[in-house]
């Protein structure tokens with residue numbers, strides 16, 4: 001059974017078959033839990049609606065750094081109110097994205113810190129998005145103490161093993177996605193090698209980032225098996241063991257029985 005720790009099933013790419021996927025296809029494919037991730041007020045709402053509709057779907061609420069410019073202060077109060085729902089198990093995805101710079105960097109920094117504080121107030125773990133901003137994300141996380149206070153996932157981790165170790169030392173989990181199956185990703189395979197088994201979780205980030213052999217197609221959680229297979233080879237255990245270990249890790253992190 002697989003715990004999908006990062007999906008966006010509320011996105012338009014699933015408009016034609018969302019219910020069929022979530023009510024039948026994914027459970028039959030051995031997907032036991034899904035954490036759907038908010039990126040804005042709109043997608044935080046649609047994420048919570050999906051979590052209320054499907055037993056095995058859980059919600060993370062938050063503003064992606066791309067949308068930092070749209071976050072108004074009272075949105076944090078709205079998110080706090082929505083987070084009273086038991087299906088809300090995390091805040092995210094939040095962080096910094098200096099690759100696209102869709103929001104001004106100052107706004108990204110401020111909204112990131114505010115949402116980290118919100119997560120600590122609510123005692124919820126955090127999903128971190130970091131792109132081309134590793135040093136600043138590290139400094140903000142180190143100063144916040146959030147890794148020890150609430151923990152969370154460095155989603156779709158994309159730096160090398162030395163950086164991974166620094167986040168592990170702060171208390172973060174490493175989220176590994178489809179990139180681990182790509183030919184040009186030896187650094188990420190090294191990250192998997194050095195990450196303790198109890199600190200790694202798997203994710204697709206669907207609809208994006210399909211792993212090999214389905215690279216380029218719309219992604220969904222059935223592809224977790226290809227990610228687990230790759231990790232199994234690196235760790236020298238079976239794919240089923242990777243599924244079991246990463247599922248337990250995610251359940252522990254999010255307080256799900």
Ligand code: NI
Nearest residue numbers: 006037093205
């Ligand atoms: Ni995402």
